[in-house]
Amino acid sequence: MNDATDSSNKFLTGLARASGGALLFSLPMLLTMEMWWLGFTMPAMRLAVLLAVTLPTLMGLAYYSGFEVPQGWVGTVVDAFVAYCVGIVVASSVLVLIAVIRSSETMFSEGLGKIVLQAIPASFGAVLASSQFGDDNDNGRRHEPNGHAHHDLGCYFRELFLMFAGAIFLAFNVAPTEEMLVIALKMTAWHAIAMGLCSLVVMHAFVFVVKFRGQEAVPDESSQGSVFLRFTIPGYAIALLASLFCLWVFGRLEDTALEETLMATMVLATPAAVGAAAARLVL
Structure with a gap:
């Protein structure tokens, strides 16, 4: 009982x-x-x-x-x-x-x-x-020990999934707003490039550099560059795909030119990238 x-x-x-x-x-x-x-x-x-x-x-x-x-x-x-x-x-x-x-x-x-x-x-x-x-x-x-994600394929896909979940959640929160398209219309190609680079830096710093609770340690045999290529770059690609999906599902891409679509996706990918990085810290 x-x-x-x-x-x-x-x-x-x-x-x-x-x-x-x-x-x-x-x-x-x-x-x-x-x-x-x-x-x-x-x-x-x-x-x-x-x-x-x-x-x-x-x-x-x-x-x-x-x-x-x-x-x-x-x-x-x-x-x-x-x-x-x-x-x-x-x-x-x-x-x-x-x-x-x-x-x-x-x-x-x-x-x-x-x-x-x-x-x-x-x-x-x-x-x-x-x-x-x-x-x-x-x-x-x-949770698996942090170091396992760098060696085990299952743990690696787990990290990719968590990044997708974090990206889709944060993108969902701002994709419905008009501001995403307004910002995209104001931006130039240089703004988009700078935004993409900043997103990559923020993603990598969140998980491996700035000492947040839950931060993952870079294994002794791996360099920052190796971890950047295996986790941060794929994570940003996931954030871009999640952003494109959210913009489409909320009807933000209707009657939109390719350039505007790319710009809006880059804009939304910035908070999505932060969400992807945060998910790896808190889950």
Whole structure:
């Protein structure tokens, strides 16, 4: 009986922690007007594609840092879907509370679109809650020793996945805003080159240079240049792809020339690159 009670208490604690993480990670998006509009105007096909990318990403994050310790892949899938359900509850509650969704005025399809879209950043916060807010016994329970990522192929792909998750989350937060295109229109080719170089420097410094907690050590047999080529360059490429995807899914590339598309992708890749680097530190 005590074991059952203890297990139930742990689950409820994890659920409460997930709700707190969902609120913290999603609140800026829940209060953003562009996200309210997108919940109504985004084509169903693009929303489906976004969910098709989001759910496997949540599963990967649940495997490495979920708020419940899953038992194999079935547990991991359940963990990810619970996180998304928590995101739905948190997003629905806030949108109703701030009168963005009104039962008497909001069409069902409009309200559903807003909730489904806003639940995505909330679900990221829910699934990351353990690594950010958990106690010392929970944190890092699925982490591999930092040095392994430099030698083991599985750990290397884990690092690439974490960079993708961090990039897609931070890009998601700013891609819907008009400022991405405004900045892109103001930039020249030299601005884009400088922005790309700065992004690479920031990514590398975040993970290997500036001594943040969770920073990875460069193995004795590896040089900074080698690590830069194997991790930072692929990480920035992932940030570019995540940025391009977010711009497309939010309809920011419609009737846009190739040059403007490249510029907007470079602009968005800057916060995406920071997200990719930060994910390696905190997960």
